[in-house]
Amino acid sequence: MRPNLFDAIAAGGPLALVGAVNAYSAMQAEQVGHRALYLSGAGVANASFGLPDLGITTLNDVLEDARRITAVSRLPLLVDVDTGFGGAFGIARTVKEMERAGVAAIHIEDQVVQKRCGHRPNKAIVSQEEMVDRIRAAVDARGDPRFAIMARTDALAVEGMSSAIERAQACVEAGADMIFPEAMETLAQYRAFCEAVGVPVLANITEFGKTPLFSQAELAGAGVAMVLYPLSAFRAMSRAAESVYRHILADGHQRNLIHTMQTREQLYQTLGYHHYEQTLDSLFSKGEDA
Numbered sequence: 001m002r003p004n005l006f007d008a009i010a011a012g013g014p015l016a017l018v019g020a021v022n023a024y025s026a027m028q029a030e031q032v033g034h035r036a037l038y039l040s041g042a043g044v045a046n047a048s049f050g051l052p053d054l055g056i057t058t059l060n061d062v063l064e065d066a067r068r069i070t071a072v073s074r075l076p077l078l079v080d081v082d083t084g085f086g087g088a089f090g091i092a093r094t095v096k097e098m099e100r101a102g103v104a105a106i107h108i109e110d111q112v113v114q115k116r117c118g119h120r121p122n123k124a125i126v127s128q129e130e131m132v133d134r135i136r137a138a139v140d141a142r143g144d145p146r147f148a149i150m151a152r153t154d155a156l157a158v159e160g161m162s163s164a165i166e167r168a169q170a171c172v173e174a175g176a177d178m179i180f181p182e183a184m185e186t187l188a189q190y191r192a193f194c195e196a197v198g199v200p201v202l203a204n205i206t207e208f209g210k211t212p213l214f215s216q217a218e219l220a221g222a223g224v225a226m227v228l229y230p231l232s233a234f235r236a237m238s239r240a241a242e243s244v245y246r247h248i249l250a251d252g253h254q255r256n257l258i259h260t261m262q263t264r265e266q267l268y269q270t271l272g273y274h275h276y277e278q279t280l281d282s283l284f285s286k287g288e289d290a
């Protein structure tokens with residue numbers, strides 16, 4: 001059975017969830033020893049489609065990337081489904097399809113459908129009642145109780161702390177298993193959330209946003225159960241790729257960059273390439289014997 005997010009949290013914390021923008025990144029994260037993966041909505045939009053994180057991608061866009069990751073990694077995968085992709089029945093479909101794709105958990109947020117990145121200005125949120133309805137629809141649709149439904153609230157920036165906490169509590173009452181308070185600015189705010197909601201809380205430690213880059217130890221001290229690094233690898237990969245393109249353009253060769261590259265052998269190790277090749281050889285030799 002696929003490991004679920006509840007067990008991964010229970011195994012000791014805080015649990016780091018690292019963003020993987022594609023199947024190969026997921027394999028790398030697993031092989032270096034991470035215990036949980038994240039598929040970022042921004043990552044799908046930016047990396048797979050060259051689009052900004054403004055609610056432009058669809059359920060099927062995200063599902064396709066999620067399936068590619070669950071096909072190659074046994075780690076629990078948390079998927080960002082933005083505002084859930086529709087009304088009650090749309091959200092129900094999202095939950096069922098994510099479960100079918102082998103995903104361990106999703107997070108649904110309380111922004112309006114025309115959403116923005118959680119760390120950008122001028123966000124707008126739906127009413128608490130509408131958000132609670134989103135959570136109810138998600139909880140009602142799930143088949144496996146170990147599939148985790150995480151409620152994200154973007155309310156801090158719009159309505160302040162007490163409204164954000166009240167929303168999170170209402171979501172827990174409606175069945176949310178976990179809470180993602182978006183764009184917190186202090187450890188005290190995380191502590192207040194953790195004390196108020198009584199379920200595991202996730203801290204989104206995305207770079208260049210509103211949240212300082214608190215360490216896992218600091219966040220654990222505030223009671224946080226999960227620490228998210230949604231785009232850290234993607235930002236570094238993107239900088240590295242840009243540098244390669246620039247050097248080839250400027251130098252007419254790539255010789256100065258070789259030391260920055262993963263070798264063919266390292267690539268093959270990650271992929272288990274030699275095992276595939278041995279399988280092929282043994283199939284061929286059987287064919288020749290016959």
Ligand SMILES: C[C@](O)(C(=O)O)[C@H](CC(=O)O)C(=O)O
Nearest residue numbers: 040041042117118119206230
């Ligand atoms: C977590 C997030 O929802 C994502 O899609 O990865 C983004 C991350 C980011 O833009 O840095 C968010 O915080 O809105």
Ligand SMILES: [Mg+2]
Nearest residue numbers: 040041042080
């Ligand atoms: Mg997102």
